[in-house]
Amino acid sequence: MTFEPGEPGQSKADLAETLRTLLKRAGRTQVWLAQRVNMSQTKISNIEGGKSAPNLVDVELILRALDAPPALVARVAALARLADTEWQGKRASWRRGLEKRQAELAGLEAEAMTLRYFLPAMVTGLLATPDYVRASLGHSPVDISKTVAKKLERQSVLHDSAKQFTFLLTEQAVRWAMVPRAAMAAQIDHLISISHLPNVRIAVVPLGVAVGRGPMNTFTVYDRRLVTVETFTGRMVFQDAKDVAEHLAVFDLYERHALFGDEVRNLLGAWAATCRS
Numbered sequence: 001m002t003f004e005p006g007e008p009g010q011s012k013a014d015l016a017e018t019l020r021t022l023l024k025r026a027g028r029t030q031v032w033l034a035q036r037v038n039m040s041q042t043k044i045s046n047i048e049g050g051k052s053a054p055n056l057v058d059v060e061l062i063l064r065a066l067d068a069p070p071a072l073v074a075r076v077a078a079l080a081r082l083a084d085t086e087w088q089g090k091r092a093s094w095r096r097g098l099e100k101r102q103a104e105l106a107g108l109e110a111e112a113m114t115l116r117y118f119l120p121a122m123v124t125g126l127l128a129t130p131d132y133v134r135a136s137l138g139h140s141p142v143d144i145s146k147t148v149a150k151k152l153e154r155q156s157v158l159h160d161s162a163k164q165f166t167f168l169l170t171e172q173a174v175r176w177a178m179v180p181r182a183a184m185a186a187q188i189d190h191l192i193s194i195s196h197l198p199n200v201r202i203a204v205v206p207l208g209v210a211v212g213r214g215p216m217n218t219f220t221v222y223d224r225r226l227v228t229v230e231t232f233t234g235r236m237v238f239q240d241a242k243d244v245a246e247h248l249a250v251f252d253l254y255e256r257h258a259l260f261g262d263e264v265r266n267l268l269g270a271w272a273a274t275c276r277s
Contacts, residue, residue, distance in 0.1 A: 016050035018076055019062060023048065026066045037061040038103040056237035060226055061107045102150035109157045112222040116251050119169040120215030122176050123187065125151040126158060127167060127194060127202075132187045135178045158200055166201045168254055170215055174204060175271055185275035192268050195261075203258035204267060211257050213250065221247055 023033060030048070034041040039058070046052040047062075054062065063073050109115065117124055125133060133151050137144040158165060174191065177184055195202035205211065218230040227238040227247045238244060259267060 015054070015076065016048060018072075019054070019059075020048045022063075022066055022068060022072065022076075028066065033062065033065060036065040038107045056226075056239060057104050057108060057228070060239070061104075061111070064111055102147060102154060106150075106154050106157070108222050108226070108228075109154065109163075113162065114164045114223050115166070116221040116248075117165070117167045118215075118217075118219050118221075118247075118251055118254065119167060119173045121170075121218060122173050122178060123169070123191070124167065124218075126155055126165075127191060129183070129187050129190050131179050131183045135183075158194065158197060161199050164199050164201075166203065166255070168203045168205070168251060168258055170205050171207045174268065181275045185272045188268050188272040188275065192265050192272070195265055195268075201260060202264055202268075203255060203260050204264050205254055205258045206267065209257050211254060213253060215254070219247055221251060224248065 023030075030041050030044045033039075034044045037044075037058075038061075043052070043058075047054045047058065059076055063076060068076070117126075122136065123132060125136070128136065128151070130148070130152060133148050134144070137147060140147075157163065174188060175184075179187065191202055194200055205215075220228050221244065222228075224244055225239065227244050229236045229238070229247075238247070258264075
């Protein structure tokens with residue numbers, strides 16, 4: 001469903017009214033909803049009151065928690081896009097606390113059953129050792145202690161056997177020296193360990209493998225319904241079916257050139273040994 005620029009009902013107030021009506025019809029309280037979607041009651045209240053516009057991730061979590069019908073999901077998602085909420089800047093994340101971002105990600109991971117991570121630059125938090133997590137947040141101009149704890153807490157989702165995870169990394173992502181050599185060896189060993197989980201696939205595209213497309217952005221695909229794309233200054237969220245399909249096609253392209261299973265474990269083991277030498 002799309003909205004033309006001149007069509008009524010595109011404002012932040014209309015988005016808030018739509019969500020407020022949905023919550024009322026569902027017979028749920030703000031406290032209940034806040035607990036279900038890992039948000040504060042204050043945030044839910046501000047969204048309902050039109051004081052702040054929810055981003056696409058917020059909208060996705062709220063609608064799924066309230067079992068909204070598909071037509072309403074499309075309408076509210078379109079309203080969220082028209083409110084310019086598909087872009088989430090890092091400065092805004094710093095202001096509200098990076099640990100809030102971790103709560104959002106935990107909500108997405110809890111809802112999804114098939115998760116695909118394309119990692120061309122560095123290891124993602126779900127696969128990271130504590131040293132690597134702290135180093136990856138070293139550039140943040142805010143206190144990161146809560147965020148580190150939340151990132152490590154999120155890793156428990158990997159042991160949910162009902163979910164399927166594929167982590168597709170480039171060689172650069174695995175070997176980029178975020179931490180000293182001994183800690184890098186431990187990080188690579190950690191990847192090998194996680195690769196033995198029955199519901200987790202670790203894949204690596206080695207340097208020198210000819211792929212007809214450059215690995216431009218880190219992204220995550222949640223089932224076949226939502227994609228988040230990371231940049232230096234923030235992230236974008238896509239729910240349009242065509243956007244999701246295109247990212248899945250990129251993922252499939254790289255997956256066909258990647259090593260899995262024992263092949264990737266042998267390669268990772270050699271890289272870990274190099275770090276220790």
